[in-house]
Amino acid sequence: MKISSGFERPLNRLDIDRGTVQECRDLAAEIAAPIEELAHTRTTVSIERACLRLIGVDGVVGEGTEATPIPNLVVDHIRDSVGLERGVLIPFLAAALDGDIQRVAERIATGGSHVTWPKGEVLDRAVALARELAGKAVDNIIAAKAVRAGKIERYGDGEKPWFYLIVATGNIYEDVPQAQSAARNGADVIAVIRSTGQSLLDYVPYGATTDGFAGTYATQENFRVMRKALDEVSEELGRYVRMTNYASGLCMPEIAAMAAMERLDMMLNDCMYGIIFRDINMQRTFVDQHFSRMIHSAAGIVINTGEDNYLTTADAVSAAHTVLASQFLNERLAWAAGLPSEQQGLGHAFEIDPSVPDQIALEIAHAQLIREVFPHAPLKYMPPTKHMTGDIFQGFLLDGMFNLVGALTGQDIMLLGMLTEGVHTPFLSDRHLALNNANYIFNGAATLAGEVTFAKGGDVEQRAAQVLEETRQMLREVAEIGMFDAIEAGMFADTVRPRDGGKGLDGVVVRAAGYFNPIAEGLSRHLEVKV
Numbered sequence: 001m002k003i004s005s006g007f008e009r010p011l012n013r014l015d016i017d018r019g020t021v022q023e024c025r026d027l028a029a030e031i032a033a034p035i036e037e038l039a040h041t042r043t044t045v046s047i048e049r050a051c052l053r054l055i056g057v058d059g060v061v062g063e064g065t066e067a068t069p070i071p072n073l074v075v076d077h078i079r080d081s082v083g084l085e086r087g088v089l090i091p092f093l094a095a096a097l098d099g100d101i102q103r104v105a106e107r108i109a110t111g112g113s114h115v116t117w118p119k120g121e122v123l124d125r126a127v128a129l130a131r132e133l134a135g136k137a138v139d140n141i142i143a144a145k146a147v148r149a150g151k152i153e154r155y156g157d158g159e160k161p162w163f164y165l166i167v168a169t170g171n172i173y174e175d176v177p178q179a180q181s182a183a184r185n186g187a188d189v190i191a192v193i194r195s196t197g198q199s200l201l202d203y204v205p206y207g208a209t210t211d212g213f214a215g216t217y218a219t220q221e222n223f224r225v226m227r228k229a230l231d232e233v234s235e236e237l238g239r240y241v242r243m244t245n246y247a248s249g250l251c252m253p254e255i256a257a258m259a260a261m262e263r264l265d266m267m268l269n270d271c272m273y274g275i276i277f278r279d280i281n282m283q284r285t286f287v288d289q290h291f292s293r294m295i296h297s298a299a300g301i302v303i304n305t306g307e308d309n310y311l312t313t314a315d316a317v318s319a320a321h322t323v324l325a326s327q328f329l330n331e332r333l334a335w336a337a338g339l340p341s342e343q344q345g346l347g348h349a350f351e352i353d354p355s356v357p358d359q360i361a362l363e364i365a366h367a368q369l370i371r372e373v374f375p376h377a378p379l380k381y382m383p384p385t386k387h388m389t390g391d392i393f394q395g396f397l398l399d400g401m402f403n404l405v406g407a408l409t410g411q412d413i414m415l416l417g418m419l420t421e422g423v424h425t426p427f428l429s430d431r432h433l434a435l436n437n438a439n440y441i442f443n444g445a446a447t448l449a450g451e452v453t454f455a456k457g458g459d460v461e462q463r464a465a466q467v468l469e470e471t472r473q474m475l476r477e478v479a480e481i482g483m484f485d486a487i488e489a490g491m492f493a494d495t496v497r498p499r500d501g502g503k504g505l506d507g508v509v510v511r512a513a514g515y516f517n518p519i520a521e522g523l524s525r526h527l528e529v530k531v
Contacts, residue, residue, distance in 0.1 A: 007160045009410040010449045027475035028328040039290035045507040048088040050253035054137035057105045060206045073109035082117045085512035094118035094126040134518035141260045145300030155234045162188035164415040170212035172222045176229040183233045186435045189242040199249025223262035256292035260299035273306035276495045284504035293337035294523040305330045308349030308382035310493040316351040321470035338527025341376040349382035350402040365463035367409040383417025395419040403441035
């Protein structure tokens, strides 16, 4: 267990050009402007399904692998009958004015009711009901932040850095004892990673699940089960244990909505991860991430971005600047959605080949640079994976060096490395050893972050300056050609994705002049951002 904190965010240790940092932020704003405009002029089937979920529509039609979520069926019916250009809520609620919302949704889903666009008094009543239900939905999202704060006040909070551990059995009921055991042994954040390939499903599975593959399906019931279990162990330990999952893929807004309703604390939510690593259409991803981040902001959820993944496909030295460039873009797009820096768990990783001379010095330079550039962000530092082998002793040593760099540079969230990472799904014993490793390093080196300084003009400072300058040059090029062309050119993670390719483009809808989404409007007023 962590026996002493000594945690601080060590800043102003590198003499980096602050003017260059500001220019990078200005370039990120220029690059993001067309993406923000896209989010303000488009909706998606997943955004509309999220709106239905937030006003109380749930359930499935059918059983087992044949089950189809009712929100999907309702949105599909309305898209076919009146279109989604003006949003889903008015035509749906016009059909539900005099009935139970869930029952009306079930009738529409099973073909027992046909939806048309309302007129006159019916339209007025539907608009009024939509605003009423949207107001309640937004209040519920915002309430998650207050409930979390109350739990932290009651239980106490874990000292930083927060140790982040993954459970991934595929069975939510087996995940629970593993998660509670990890918490009892010092984990501060439990990540229930999703079943392989769920990000490519254009629907959210329903209910508690027991048959995931290398992960457990993200469902609202699974969220509820794990949240309850972590609240129980939080009370037992006198320390609030956080829960995280993945708001990415084709159902990003829906999973964000479910996370808010079930009081998750963190969510993986990146502006480009789905595009680059899951071949999801870039327009779909950019539109969905804006709405999902509005939900995250209002609910007090910390997002984790996925820049660490860049270094699994590109070289961690020559491509270090792509991580920083992406972080600037993630920051800007998060701000545009009302998500403050304090909720931006920007990601990076300890992924330099251990055979590279001065690997540790390079890792320190990269980690300290990111710490300096984003002083208020709760940075998430990812362990070595790409160069882990069957040599578990070498792996354990690499994880120790990762922990040491994290301690020296003041990383906030440490995803603990497993000595068998990349060989198989880690055993429970691997998690125990990971906690032992981290506890040893952080208890032994906690105060070093405030003691260590770097030679002016030395190798660490020069490397940080080089990465920052390469980031500026990259962002200038992206600003010149535009974000879509940059992704098509493979400038991020050495991966090429076409603007009109990938999965999910058919789920993007151009808004009509009368588009109506009172949930987005309510969130935008609360967050003071453009809807």
